[in-house]
Amino acid sequence: MDVEIRDIHKRFGAVRANAGISLRVTAGTIQGVLGENGAGKSTLMKILSGFQPADRGEILLDGRMAHIGSPADAIRAGVGMLHQDPMDFPAFRVIDDFLVGRPGGISLSPGQARRELQAQAEHFGFSLEPNREIARMTVGERQQLELLRLLWQGAGVLILDEPTTGISAPQRETLFAILRQLAAEKKTVLFVSHKLDEVERLCHRVAVLRQGRLVGEESAPFDTAQLVRLMFGKEIVVSAPRSTAREETVLTLEGIEVEDARLHVGPTSLEVRAGEVLGLAGMEGSGQSLLLRVCAGLMSPVAGRLLLDGHDMTHRPYRSFHDRGVAYVPAARLEQGLVPGLSLTEHVLLSERHRGPLIDWKRGRAKTARRIHDFNIRGEPDNTVESLSGGNQQRALLALVPDPARLLLLEHPTRGLDVESTVYIWSKLKQRCTQGTAIVFVSSELEELLRYGDRVAVLFSGRVSAPVSAALTSVEELGELIGGKGLEPAA
Amino acid sequence: MTGEAILAGLSGVLAASGPLVFAAIGETISERAGVINLSANGVIVLSAMGSFAVGVATGSLLLGFLTGLLIGALVALVVAFGNITLRQSQVALGFVLALVCRDLAYFLGNPFMGASGPRLSSLPIPGLSRIPVVGQLFFAHNLLTYLSFLLVPVAWYFIFRTRQGLVLRAVGERPAAAFARGANVNRLRYLYTVLGGALVGLAGPMFSLSMKAGWKGTISGLDGIGWIALAITIFGAWSPLKVALGAYLFGLLQWLGVVLQPHLSGIPSQVLQVAPFPLMILTLLLVNIGNAEWVERILAGLPPRIRPAAAGLLRATRVSPPGALGVPFERD
Numbered sequence: 001m002d003v004e005i006r007d008i009h010k011r012f013g014a015v016r017a018n019a020g021i022s023l024r025v026t027a028g029t030i031q032g033v034l035g036e037n038g039a040g041k042s043t044l045m046k047i048l049s050g051f052q053p054a055d056r057g058e059i060l061l062d063g064r065m066a067h068i069g070s071p072a073d074a075i076r077a078g079v080g081m082l083h084q085d086p087m088d089f090p091a092f093r094v095i096d097d098f099l100v101g102r103p104g105g106i107s108l109s110p111g112q113a114r115r116e117l118q119a120q121a122e123h124f125g126f127s128l129e130p131n132r133e134i135a136r137m138t139v140g141e142r143q144q145l146e147l148l149r150l151l152w153q154g155a156g157v158l159i160l161d162e163p164t165t166g167i168s169a170p171q172r173e174t175l176f177a178i179l180r181q182l183a184a185e186k187k188t189v190l191f192v193s194h195k196l197d198e199v200e201r202l203c204h205r206v207a208v209l210r211q212g213r214l215v216g217e218e219s220a221p222f223d224t225a226q227l228v229r230l231m232f233g234k235e236i237v238v239s240a241p242r243s244t245a246r247e248e249t250v251l252t253l254e255g256i257e258v259e260d261a262r263l264h265v266g267p268t269s270l271e272v273r274a275g276e277v278l279g280l281a282g283m284e285g286s287g288q289s290l291l292l293r294v295c296a297g298l299m300s301p302v303a304g305r306l307l308l309d310g311h312d313m314t315h316r317p318y319r320s321f322h323d324r325g326v327a328y329v330p331a332a333r334l335e336q337g338l339v340p341g342l343s344l345t346e347h348v349l350l351s352e353r354h355r356g357p358l359i360d361w362k363r364g365r366a367k368t369a370r371r372i373h374d375f376n377i378r379g380e381p382d383n384t385v386e387s388l389s390g391g392n393q394q395r396a397l398l399a400l401v402p403d404p405a406r407l408l409l410l411e412h413p414t415r416g417l418d419v420e421s422t423v424y425i426w427s428k429l430k431q432r433c434t435q436g437t438a439i440v441f442v443s444s445e446l447e448e449l450l451r452y453g454d455r456v457a458v459l460f461s462g463r464v465s466a467p468v469s470a471a472l473t474s475v476e477e478l479g480e481l482i483g484g485k486g487l488e489p490a491a
Numbered sequence: 492m493t494g495e496a497i498l499a500g501l502s503g504v505l506a507a508s509g510p511l512v513f514a515a516i517g518e519t520i521s522e523r524a525g526v527i528n529l530s531a532n533g534v535i536v537l538s539a540m541g542s543f544a545v546g547v548a549t550g551s552l553l554l555g556f557l558t559g560l561l562i563g564a565l566v567a568l569v570v571a572f573g574n575i576t577l578r579q580s581q582v583a584l585g586f587v588l589a590l591v592c593r594d595l596a597y598f599l600g601n602p603f604m605g606a607s608g609p610r611l612s613s614l615p616i617p618g619l620s621r622i623p624v625v626g627q628l629f630f631a632h633n634l635l636t637y638l639s640f641l642l643v644p645v646a647w648y649f650i651f652r653t654r655q656g657l658v659l660r661a662v663g664e665r666p667a668a669a670f671a672r673g674a675n676v677n678r679l680r681y682l683y684t685v686l687g688g689a690l691v692g693l694a695g696p697m698f699s700l701s702m703k704a705g706w707k708g709t710i711s712g713l714d715g716i717g718w719i720a721l722a723i724t725i726f727g728a729w730s731p732l733k734v735a736l737g738a739y740l741f742g743l744l745q746w747l748g749v750v751l752q753p754h755l756s757g758i759p760s761q762v763l764q765v766a767p768f769p770l771m772i773l774t775l776l777l778v779n780i781g782n783a784e785w786v787e788r789i790l791a792g793l794p795p796r797i798r799p800a801a802a803g804l805l806r807a808t809r810v811s812p813p814g815a816l817g818v819p820f821e822r823d
Contacts, residue, residue: 051671052822072673087668089661091814099654100661101672106653300791302798315792 001062001078001156001188002026003048008057010043017043018054019212025205027156030179030189032203034196036231036283036444040212041192042084045159048190049081050074061157075101080155084162086142090135097134098149120148124178140171147178158182159190164198164461176202194283196227196483228479232446243454244430245276249310250407250438251295256304258290265290267304268464270457272407274436277429278467279443279453281482286459288442289331292409295440296328297321308407325406329397329413331442337397338385344368344396345381351400375399376424398425408432410441414448426452446475446482460484500746502628507702508742509639510535510694514720515727515734516646517690521567523650523729524683525663525815528570529585531691532717533592538562538695539713540600543706546699547608555609556635556696563692564685566592571684575677578819593714603706610704611635635697642690646731659683663813666820676820691720729813741767 003025010018017040025031035041046052048059050068059066061077068074074081088097098117099108114130121128126144134142143163150158160179164172179189179202193199199206200222208216208230216230249271257266265287272278280288293299294306297318305314308324330336338347345368349359368381375395379388385396394413401408408429414422429439430452443449449456455467458481465481514531521528538559546555566588573584613633620630629640650656658679661669666676694717698710719741727734748763755763790802 049671070673071671072675075673081671083671087665087671089664089668089814091664091811092660096657096660100657100669101674102654104654106655108652108654108657302791303795 001186002060003157003188003190004060004063005044005048006058006060008044008047008059009055010040010047010052011055012043016212018047018057021057021209021212021214023207023214023217025188025190027188028183028186029205030183030191030203032199032206033190033192033209034194034199034206034227034231035209036194039209039231041209042161044209045081045161045190045192048074048157049079049159051081075153075155078154078156079159080150080153080157081159082143082146082150082161082163086139086146088134088142088146090133092134093130094128094132094134094137094145095130097145098130098152101149101153116152117148120152124148125174138167138171140167140175143167143175144171147175151182155187157188157190159192161192162194163191164193164195172198194231194483196224196480198484199227200224224480225476228476228483232475232479243276244433245454246274246436248274250274250276250308251440252305252307252310253295254305254307256291256294256301256306258287258294258299258301260290260299263287263290263462265459265462266301266464269304270464270467272438272440274438275433276455277433277439277441277453279441279449279456279470280459281443281446281449281456281478282459283444283482287462287464288459289411291459291464292328292411292440292442295407296326296409298328325402325404326409327401327405327407328409329401329411331411331415338393340386341384343382343384344372344377344379347385347396347400351402371399375428394421394425398428403432404435405432405437408437408439408441410439412443413441414443414445422448446478450475450478458482498624498627500750501743502631504739504742504746505628505640506632506636507746508738509636510697510702511716511720511723511738511741512639512642512735513697514691514694514717515723515738516642516731517563517687517693518720518724519687519727519729519731519734520646520650520659520690521684521687522724522816523659523663523813524680524687525666525813525818525820526571526574526680526684526687527581527585527817528567528684528688528691529582529721530566530570530588530592530688530717531720532715533589533596534563534566534688534691535694535698535717535720536709536714537566537592537596538692539699539710540596540603540695540706542696543606543608543699543704544600544603546696547603547606550609552609552611552700555700556693559692559694559696560689561692562695564689567685567688567691568681570688571681574819575680575684578821581817589717597708600706600708604708606706608704608706609700611701633701635693635701639697643731643735650731660813663815666815666818670820670822680820691717694720725812744770 006022008018008021021040021044033041033044043052047054048068050071050073053069059068066077068077068079089100095110095114095117099110099113117128117130126148128141128145163175167175179191183189191199191203203220205217205219206222206227207214208227210231210233218227251272253268253270255267255269257264259265263285268291280291282288290299294301297313297316297320300315305312307313308321308326311324313321313324345364348368348371349364365381372379372381375398377388377392377395377399379392385393388396413429414425433439450470450473453470456470456473456478457467458465460482514535518528518531541562542555542559545558546552569588570581570585573579574581611633613631616630620626622630650659658669658674662674662676662679670676698713699706703710703712723734723737723741727737744767748766752760752763790798793801
């Protein structure tokens, strides 16, 4: 089925997720849609699959105007989407999940559905036990189930949003083989990804999105350097970092493995020295957050050892980490870092280890005023945190970090901040480093990772690379590493 | 105690648990769709009063019972509107409605206090009621009690064996995924909240027009039953069979409290009256132990050879509510 989208606009509050995107894909094509996180890829695909309405724009299928206002419309029109998180029901069994959304009468006739499921699964070489609980299956298996369901629904246009996140290498090869087969059957495949090597291997054509706009279209064979340039925008000269690293080791990870319902990270072994800055690179959801939370003592690793200044801290509670001078600054400022509704003074008082039933407001305000001055926050001690701008919230969060700290764990410390704030915050952080504080930070800004990190470790689908020296790495090289190049695929 | 008396007592337990069965299964249907309707207790008191009043005024049992259904459905409609359309807190809204409906019932019921109204008579099923033991237990009740028996397998079959039931569960489990497959999530939530509410509403007239016919300012055993129904819904893991089991277990425990009291003179009677409540709380605790954060921490520390088995065991003892229970569905 030919797909054409014309001038799609979508806005979320102040963010322009899609700003006039037009694209044509002919039947039988595997079309890559490439871009960083937040480039607007998912939004565009959700619009095409009826999950979200566009503010403006048109969708044409086989040259005819299609009115896709809901997923029900999209299904009728033959458009099916495989979401980044499989859109299934973890509490259900495979067969029940398979049946949700299937038209028909009152009776489910599970016997027939079971036979159809098994026949389809065999056709594609999957093994899906109809009675298994979805929650116990791997992301890859859940994805296979979704794929079968969409095809069985009669999808002629198949959208896959970051389908290789969290699946194993053999599962990925199976998936790619099926996608090629489907394209040969004249189905249209839209493959959304930020992984360069996959797009290069699989796709016939690729469209690159950046900040809600289509910034370029390329055809196979692809020029990697050109794709990186399109994805990340203009090149920026990287200044050589001045290292303040010392000899003594602050943080040691020995074969650490950590997992949540989605992802397994590790085994990871690395050391961070006093005064050193280690950057964690990788597309969002590759495991950076989990790793950082383990270092902060907020999660227990499932394997390995974690040492702080030589003391074994594995499975110790958060409080012990805190006592050893570990401070964690999460990415979600208002959700996890600050308490909306409380003033700056109340935050300063909350972060004190001062015991006693009464609050000394006068002293608290004076202390807060000092911090406000030190961290150049635009606000008053009595202002509530949500009334501050994003940059000032971030400074406030850093102003609350105990001083001196031994290890700072920062998640996207400058996300959404302008250049001035970024430079200011890093000057404050680097000042800490000269006092011997070690920093581990997560960022999606390649320039930031290379400019302020001494070394950068890259995470890719839960695997952690050996750290590379920031001084010897270019933005392009790092971009390729993040896209999965150079990392051996796990068996 | 003679066998005859025990049989009569058990038969009474089955009948007396009827309102609880209706209310808890009604609540189960609503919560399966993702909407917690906390108003149940107030609704039951109000529908008991309302259907009695209509019964007195019209002399019609049918109209009386329909009033009960209607009151339940209307209050549920308010809950659905507040939660689904206005996106307000289900807990706050339901809780306030529970109190308002109850007080409204006491206030509006004054003129009908002590009035004599119609009463649903028992309807032994010819032939079947003659079967020894079974006949007296199951086939010598009134129409509504038979319906409460029927409701259990019907609700179970609907939820677990029909296409509509599957979509109902899907909507409460993960509305975004149900939506992605073409379900109209909010319309279905309205439908099942109102349907569930109507069933809850039926519990009221089962008191005032049947079991304990009349209105004397209240009815003993009426106020509070809605809260029990809410607890049983959870205790019964949102499955009509287990929910019904919980309802009958509760009825049985209450009856035992009354029957055993003379024989257990050492134990204050209040203990036996209250015992069913802590027993249910204990069950809830056991059922939810696997969700605790410290349990996860212990699990993570176990050697990898034991970990999957231990996690599996905990998962098996754990009951998980509908995934999106109490969460409004938003498309963006």
